[in-house]
Amino acid sequence: MSWLVIAWRIVMAERDQAQIDEQFMYRALELAAQGQQLGEVPVGAVIVCNDQVIGEGFNQPINAHDPTAHAEIVAIRSAALHLNNYRIVESTLYVTLEPCTMCVGALIHSRIKRLVYGTSEPKAGVIVSQAQLLTASYFNHRIEVTGGVLADHCQHQLSDFFRQRREAHKLNKNNLSVT
Numbered sequence: 001m002s003w004l005v006i007a008w009r010i011v012m013a014e015r016d017q018a019q020i021d022e023q024f025m026y027r028a029l030e031l032a033a034q035g036q037q038l039g040e041v042p043v044g045a046v047i048v049c050n051d052q053v054i055g056e057g058f059n060q061p062i063n064a065h066d067p068t069a070h071a072e073i074v075a076i077r078s079a080a081l082h083l084n085n086y087r088i089v090e091s092t093l094y095v096t097l098e099p100c101t102m103c104v105g106a107l108i109h110s111r112i113k114r115l116v117y118g119t120s121e122p123k124a125g126v127i128v129s130q131a132q133l134l135t136a137s138y139f140n141h142r143i144e145v146t147g148g149v150l151a152d153h154c155q156h157q158l159s160d161f162f163r164q165r166r167e168a169h170k171l172n173k174n175n176l177s178v179t
């Protein structure tokens, strides 16, 4: 096989993977929207193994009365139950927002193979923003990372949510001052 054919196959495989990543990120965005309807900060997560969804979740700490109920944790718990196993090997976790410290810990413990995230989180993200935890040498498990998949969609979903919440607060404040 010529090097040209090999190079072409690599390019096509990467393009296919990029399309697959976008498809599952759209599903994560749908899940995030479900959380938003319940008044939660919209973050969604999907876990995929052999092209099959094996776990899903959206951010729900308020409604679940659970500070650990981030989208990633909810999805990891649902995938582990689905597999009937405390390890989720050979799987990819898609999440709309760069994970926080707690979720990176859970990703390591679950032995997820690959992480794909949407937009970065400048305040609390620890993949590239505030720290680069997945490159820490003390972890005994390595996770492949792809960031920035549908980043604009993921960013807009969050910024729209916070804008609407600010406007609602302002309206409430004005109503209170009138009465």
Ligand SMILES: [Zn+2]
Residues within 6 Å of the ligand: 070, 072, 099, 100, 101, 102, 103, 104
């Ligand atoms: Zn988190």
